[in-house]
Amino acid sequence: MGVLHTQAVFRQMRDDSFAPLGTSLIDPNGVLGITIDTASVAGSPVEPNVILAATSFNFGLVRTDNGGQSWAPATVTGDPDGFHNSRMRFATPSRVYLVAPNQQAPGLYRSDDAGKSFALLSNLRLGAIAVDPANADRIYVGTYGDNTGLFKSTDGGQTLQPLLSGDYSAITIDSTNPQVIYVGERLGQVIRSRDGGQTFV
Numbered sequence: 401m402g403v404l405h406t407q408a409v410f411r412q413m414r415d416d417s418f419a420p421l422g423t424s425l426i427d428p429n430g431v432l433g434i435t436i437d438t439a440s441v442a443g444s445p446v447e448p449n450v451i452l453a454a455t456s457f458n459f460g461l462v463r464t465d466n467g468g469q470s471w472a473p474a475t476v477t478g479d480p481d482g483f484h485n486s487r488m489r490f491a492t493p494s495r496v497y498l499v500a501p502n503q504q505a506p507g508l509y510r511s512d513d514a515g516k517s518f519a520l521l522s523n524l525r526l527g528a529i530a531v532d533p534a535n536a537d538r539i540y541v542g543t544y545g546d547n548t549g550l551f552k553s554t555d556g557g558q559t560l561q562p563l564l565s566g567d568y569s570a571i572t573i574d575s576t577n578p579q580v581i582y583v584g585e586r587l588g589q590v591i592r593s594r595d596g597g598q599t600f601v
Contacts, residue, residue: 402438402453409441409453409468421451421468442488442496444514452515454483454498461498463515477520480505485544487529491536497557499526501544508541508557521557524548527586530571532578540581540597542568550583552597563597 401410401418409421437456444450449467452474454460460481462471486500498509498518506525509518527544537556540563543549547567551560570584581593583600591600 402441404437404456408436408438408455408462408471409451411468439483440486440488440498442490442515444493445490446493447514450514452488452496454486454488454500456484457482461515461518474511474515475517476505476509477518478505485527487527489529489531491531491539495536495556497529497531497539499529499541501525501527508560510557522560524551524560528568528571528584530573530581532573533575534578538578540571540573540583542566542571542583544569544586550597564591564600 403410410418411421413419436459438453439456440454442452450465452463458481461474461476461483463474464471480502483500484502486498488496488498490496494512494514496511496515500506506523507520508522508526510521511518525543525546526541528542530540532538537554539553539557541551544567547565549562549566550564550568551562553560567586568583569586572582574580579594579596581597583591593600
């Protein structure tokens, strides 16, 4: 999990116990007392030492492959320096999706090398994402602050099919039935589809 104003990432050790993960990130300008705000975190489904952290300001997207003992910047199209309100998901051990509603370089990003580099696929201000657990090419994304809407992709984010207008902050897919999707609207209502996004109630 990522946190604000302290070490960037914490790992759950026991039922209710969390400990800082590895070394803390340091301000790139060497200014003492500057803390790092982590907007989203994603861990590899097969390699526990591979972790990505998208920071809100200054650091951009960083990656570790040694459990947080050291961090290195990921290469991201447009070189954004922050990912405020972003979300990240590993779809496979090598594929990672990132959505960011930033004012600078917003959009849908995809990595096919376990988070070392990310390409920009869409410049919509997206702030929610879900990946079908049975199909890494099928994703649902939602805009965060401009009412553009909810979208579905069946080709790994290359094209986005519009489903609904609105703003969304959370999406999840039923792990036992990927036709069932739950979507949290940013203003508080939850909607559900039972047919893969064709209709919602």
